[in-house]
Each structure stands twice: as C-alpha cells, then as structure tokens.
Amino acid sequence: MEQTLVIIKPDAVNRALVGEVIKRFENKGLQIKAMKMHMLQPYALKDHYAHLKEKGFFEELVKYMSSIPSILMVLKGKEAIKVVRTMVGPTQGRDALPGTIRGDYSVSNQSNVVHASENKKAAKAEIERLFSKEEIFDYRKMNFDWIYSKDEKYIEKGGK
Numbered sequence: 216m217e218q219t220l221v222i223i224k225p226d227a228v229n230r231a232l233v234g235e236v237i238k239r240f241e242n243k244g245l246q247i248k249a250m251k252m253h254m255l256q257p258y259a260l261k262d263h264y265a266h267l268k269e270k271g272f273f274e275e276l277v278k279y280m281s282s283i284p285s286i287l288m289v290l291k292g293k294e295a296i297k298v299v300r301t302m303v304g305p306t307q308g309r310d311a312l313p314g315t316i317r318g319d320y321s322v323s324n325q326s327n328v329v330h331a332s333e334n335k336k337a338a339k340a341e342i343e344r345l346f347s348k349e350e351i352f353d354y355r356k357m358n359f360d361w362i363y364s365k366d367e368k369y370i371e372k373g374g375k
C-alpha cells in the first residue's frame with residue numbers, strides 16, 4: 216500500500232469545495248490516515264515547491280498558498296499516488312478533463328483546488344514535512360474487504 220499527501224488549497228477552502236473534494240477520495244475507496252487544517256508557512260512551501268524556485272510565479276505561489284489555511288490529508292491505498300494524481304488531473308485546470316477534480320472545479324493553473332504528491336519520493340518527503348508521526352493513524356477500515364480483491368489483500372500481507 217502507498218501513502219500520498221493531498222493539500223486542499225486556499226482557493227478550494229474559500230470556494231467551499233472542501234467537502235466535495237474529500238467526498239471524492241472517500242468514494243473512490245482511499246483511506247484517510249491523517250487530516251488537519253493547517254496554515255502553510257512560507258519556509259515549508261519553499262521546500263515543498265523547491266522544484267519551481269526559478270519560475271517567475273514562485274513568489275506569488277508561496278504567497279497564495281500561505282494566504283489562508285489549507286486542508287492537509289494523508290491518503291492510503293494500492294498505488295495511491297497514481298490513483299490520486301489521475302483523479303486530480305493536470306496542473307492547468309483549463310486542460311483538465313471533466314471528471315477530474317481540476318477539470319470539474321478549476322480554470323486556472325495556480326488556483327487549481329488540490330495538490331497531490333507526484334511520486335513515492337515526493338510523497339514521503341511531503342508527509343514527513345507536514346505531519347508528525349502522532350498525527351497519522353493506522354487502523355483497519357471497516358469496508359476494507361469490499362474495496363480490494365482477495366489477491367490484492369494477499370499482496371498487502373507481503374506477497375508479490
């Protein structure tokens with residue numbers, strides 16, 4: 216099983232889309248392992264978006280992301296990183312297909328509703344940066360047996 220970080224961004228909080236976004240991830244079958252409202256700080260955002268620091272929009276991006284609190288979540292599931300990125304859609308909301316979160320709720324590249332970790336390395340670093348161990352919960356979801364097949368659960372127990 217993989218874990219991934221999702222940020223429900225300031226535009227989504229302002230536009231009252233928080234419930235809608237969380238509902239989509241829950242409906243898909245992803246497990247919420249951690250969730251909190253958090254004021255992202257510029258120093259943390261500079262690490263989070265380090266790959267964009269040379270871009271002209273970087274300072275504006277940091278300002279926007281630290282303007283009001285965001286909702287932070289750790290989601291768990293098989294191939295959760297890919298599953299969540301597919302649900303989120305491409306960066307530019309105007310290019311994102313209907314059915315994706317950005318495709319349904321965004322027409323912008325900055326105000327694009329959600330952030331989702333890009334790969335395993337980023338997911339690990341982002342989760343460690345923004346959550347303490349005590350904020351992440353291990354529990355077996357009641358509907359787990361109805362979300363994955365038997366062979367997939369075998370994999371969960373250490374099989375190939």
Ligand code: TYD
Pocket residue numbers: 267272276305306324325326327329330331333
């Ligand atoms: P990036 O990591 O390239 O995309 P994604 O969020 O899809 O993984 O960019 C991070 C954020 O930077 C993006 O969600 C919004 C912002 N951004 C802009 O504000 N302007 C831009 O032109 C781009 C490409 C991104």
